[in-house]
Amino acid sequence: xxxxxxxxxxSLYFLCILSLFVGLHFSENSSGGAKHDYLFLEKYYYFxxxxxxxxxxxxxxxxxxKIHSPVFYILGGLVLKIVNNINIVKIIYILISSVTPYIFxxxxxxxxxxxxxxxxxxxxxxxxxxxxxxxxxxAIWLLGDNLSILFFSLFVYYVxxxxxxxxxxxxxxxxxxxxxxxxxxxYYYCLYFFVIxxxxxxxxxxxxxIYIFLFSLILSLPxxxxxxxxxxxxxxxxxxxxxxxxxxxxxxxNYINNIxxxxxxxxxxxxxxxIPWSKNLVRYYITNYKLSFAIILMVILLLILSHYISGSxxxxxxxxxxxxxxxxxxxxxxxxxxxxxxxxLFTSIFFLDFFxxxxxxxxxxxxxxLILSLPxxxxxxxxxxxxxxxxxxGLINSSILSEVKINKYYFVTxxxxxxxxxxxxxxxxxxx
Numbered sequence: 001x002x003x004x005x006x007x008x009x010x011s012l013y014f015l016c017i018l019s020l021f022v023g024l025h026f027s028e029n030s031s032g033g034a035k036h037d038y039l040f041l042e043k044y045y046y047f048x049x050x051x052x053x054x055x056x057x058x059x060x061x062x063x064x065x066k067i068h069s070p071v072f073y074i075l076g077g078l079v080l081k082i083v084n085n086i087n088i089v090k091i092i093y094i095l096i097s098s099v100t101p102y103i104f105x106x107x108x109x110x111x112x113x114x115x116x117x118x119x120x121x122x123x124x125x126x127x128x129x130x131x132x133x134x135x136x137x138x139a140i141w142l143l144g145d146n147l148s149i150l151f152f153s154l155f156v157y158y159v160x161x162x163x164x165x166x167x168x169x170x171x172x173x174x175x176x177x178x179x180x181x182x183x184x185x186x187y188y189y190c191l192y193f194f195v196i197x198x199x200x201x202x203x204x205x206x207x208x209x210i211y212i213f214l215f216s217l218i219l220s221l222p223x224x225x226x227x228x229x230x231x232x233x234x235x236x237x238x239x240x241x242x243x244x245x246x247x248x249x250x251x252x253x254n255y256i257n258n259i260x261x262x263x264x265x266x267x268x269x270x271x272x273x274x275i276p277w278s279k280n281l282v283r284y285y286i287t288n289y290k291l292s293f294a295i296i297l298m299v300i301l302l303l304i305l306s307h308y309i310s311g312s313x314x315x316x317x318x319x320x321x322x323x324x325x326x327x328x329x330x331x332x333x334x335x336x337x338x339x340x341x342x343x344x345l346f347t348s349i350f351f352l353d354f355f356x357x358x359x360x361x362x363x364x365x366x367x368x369x370l371i372l373s374l375p376x377x378x379x380x381x382x383x384x385x386x387x388x389x390x391x392x393x394g395l396i397n398s399s400i401l402s403e404v405k406i407n408k409y410y411f412v413t414x415x416x417x418x419x420x421x422x423x424x425x426x427x428x429x430x431x432x
Contacts, residue, residue, distance in 0.1 A: 009123050016130035017098045023140045024090060030419060031382055032426035034137035041065065041073065045086065045142075048077025060230065071184045072144035090142050097139035097146040100386070101129040103153040107394045110160050124408055129389060131415040133422035134382035144185045145382060151182035152189060152387070156394035159195060166203040172196060172212050180219045188383075191373045195366070195395065254375045256306050260345060261379045262371060265322035267348035268381075269388045272414050273400055274351045281354050295349055303342075322381040323418065326425060359397040366395050 022028075029035040044065065048055035052074055059070045079089050105126035112122065129135050138145040158175035165171065175196055183190045193216070200209050274281065285292045324344055328337050356363035370391065374383055392398070 005120055009120065012124075012127060013102070016101070016127055017094070019130065020094045020098065020136060020139050021091075023136055024094065028140055028423070029137060029426060030133035030422045031137035031380075032422070033380070033382075034134075034141040034143060037143055038141040041143075042086070044070070044073040045076045045080050045089070048074045049080040050077075052077070066230070069144075069185055069187060072147055075147075076142065086142075090140070093142050093146070094139045096150065097135070098130075100135070100146065100150045100153050101126045103150070103157060104129060104386075104389060104393075107153065107157050107160055107390070110157070110164070111393065121408075124411070125393075128411065128415050129386045131419050132386050133419055134385040136419075138382070148182045148185035148189065149386060149390070151178045151185065152192075153390055153394075154178035155182060155192070156390050159199070160394060162199050162203075166199070169204065169208055169211075172200055172204070172208075173215055176212060176216045177219065180216060180223075183220075184223055188373045191369045194369060198362075198365070254377055254379075255371065256302075256309050258374055258376070258379045259302065259371060260306070260341075261321050261325065262374065262384065263348040263352070264324040264344055265379075265381050265384050266352060266388055267344060268323055268418065269385075270348075270351050270355060270392065272411055273392075274354060277354070277400065281350070284354065284357070285350065291353075292350075295353060296346075299346060299349060320378040320380040322379075322384075323421065355392065355398050355400055356396065358399060363396050363398070366391060 023030075027035070044055060044059055047058050048070075055074070055077060056070060059065050059073070076089060076093075079092060080086060083089060083092075105123050108122040108126060135146060135149075137143070155175050155178040158171045158178065161168070161171040162175065176193075179189065179192055179196065196212070200212055204212070327333065328340060333340060352367075353360075356367070370384075370387075376383070
């Protein structure tokens with residue numbers, strides 16, 4: 001019986017990988033912008049394939065590419081130089097991307113190792129990453145997001161190990177290594193280094209902390225050298241200001257607007273996990289009525305702050321914002337936009353706080369890092385997908401996943417529904 005389950009799980013895993021190759025064949029573009037990004041960036045694979053120095057010069061000329069790290073395109077160019085076929089590079093990248101769901105599975109098992117009877121369910125949940133429109137698009141269109149999230153998942157894996165065996169220093173070095181590799185692809189993950197600092201200062205000696213600092217500094221030197229060069233020679237500060245809707249306050253304006261978007265994007269992923277707890281959730285907030293009042297007051301103050309800074313309680317962005325903001329842009333909802341937004345916002349805040357309830361200080365610390373790491377003018381859902389999975393079931397301390405009763409068919413229907421919606425939306429097939 002056990003061997004049969006293993007065979008079924010392996011078959012499902014390879015079937016999911018096969019679906020990415022089907023998507024490659026049909027040029028699937030479920031995130032909407034992936035195809036456009038690839039067409040803009042494709043030339044850099046060829047530039048770096050010819051010459052890294054020449055490729056870097058051309059990369060830094062264009063403001064649209066300068067804000068990104070060139071490392072992924074250098075790596076892609078080197079592989080292209082070897083295989084001499086961009087389609088083979090895409091195939092290799094799909095296979096590399098497909099490792100992330102397996103690492104995610106190992107993270108879930110490690111976090112919930114006392115409940116080994118649920119391993120099949122955990123493996124099934126890990127496959128949900130294959131249904132992510134953004135994971136699929138990055139794999140199919142050769143974008144750096146999936147390589148960064150692969151390194152980030154390895155970082156999370158070793159952070160989980162740190163929490164289990166607090167004094168084993170090699171886990172700290174591995175977590176630093178993979179986070180730094182992740183940051184070489186996507187800068188904005190760098191703030192998660194505070195997670196390592198938190199555990200290192202809490203569990204290790206001063207001498208060990210110094211070793212970790214020196215190790216991290218040495219690994220980061222090439223990046224720091226590159227960053228200093230770009231800042232001094234490429235008007236990087238001007239591009240950075242252009243990344244904000246308000247150059248005077250730089251990212252403050254962005255952060256206020258992005259908090260709402262982050263909450264609504266996260267809601268998409270936690271709904272199927274929290275709904276089975278709905279009775280417990282209602283009972284919990286009725287019993288803890290002071291906490292409920294504090295959350296309501298916090299939301300009201302946040303809305304007032306948003307109105308003070310931006311002149312409105314919220315706005316529906318033309319680009320980005322996630323699925324719920326896309327729904328709010330439909331004409332059928334235009335007379336109820338504010339009501340639906342506030343309802344979704346309160347639902348997300350209460351759901352997420354229920355998720356965080358067992359260790360609020362640490363869990364909100366992770367949530368704060370997530371917010372601060374995303375100061376972008378336009379917040380795309382791809383920045384949080386599949387990152388949300390790794391945060392909720394890797395870094396966040398919560399027992400929800402280990403205790404929840406999961407209906408496989410409900411989960412498949414829900415997440416495939418999101419994938420279908422994304423494909424319909426971005427093929428401009430207007431239902432509303």
